[in-house]
Amino acid sequence: MMLLHGGDREEARNRFGELWEQLGADGDPLQRCTLAHCMADAQDDPYDELAWDLRALTAAEEVDGHGMALRALYPALHVNLAADYVKLRRPDAARTHLDRARATSGTLTDDGYGNGVRAAIARLTERLAAE
Known part of the structure; x- marks a missing residue:
């Protein structure tokens, strides 16, 4: 997030991408939601941003018990x-x-x-x- 807020969108995307790969498709849904939500903000292409925001919403809908x-x-x-x-x-x-x-x-x-x-x-x- 510091990279993103500091203006280094490309490096932020790279780091978020590494975290996304480590987390995996079966990772904790709250973590996937949060990471996808952040990754969307790092995108330059509006279609990519939409795709990541949709991933965040999908993961949020899978979360159980986080109140x-x-x-x-x-x-x-x-x-x-x-x-x-x-x-x-x-x-x-x-x-x-x-x-x-x-x-x-x-x-x-x-x-x-x-x-x-x-x-x-x-x-x-x-x-x-x-x-």
Whole structure:
């Protein structure tokens, strides 16, 4: 994550890819969800970003028993998918995931993470309304 936030997207992708291979398809779903969620942010191609965000959502749906930690991820997963679909000029799919992000946002706490996700939902809502 430090590489990604520092601007070295390629090295971040490389490292995330190594972790993904180590984790494997049968790895812990919460770990796969988190890693795919991060890997999506490191992508330059919007189709690749969408593919990783879909992997994150699929893994999240496989998680059993992680309670509030996982429920707090759903709004971010859906707002990321909505943003992916906006980039790909698929507004109907974007609206579907934005609605899901909004519907699950009640699980967010009043902290930096929760406020950031709510702000992303609001920005994307405005953007889609303008189109």
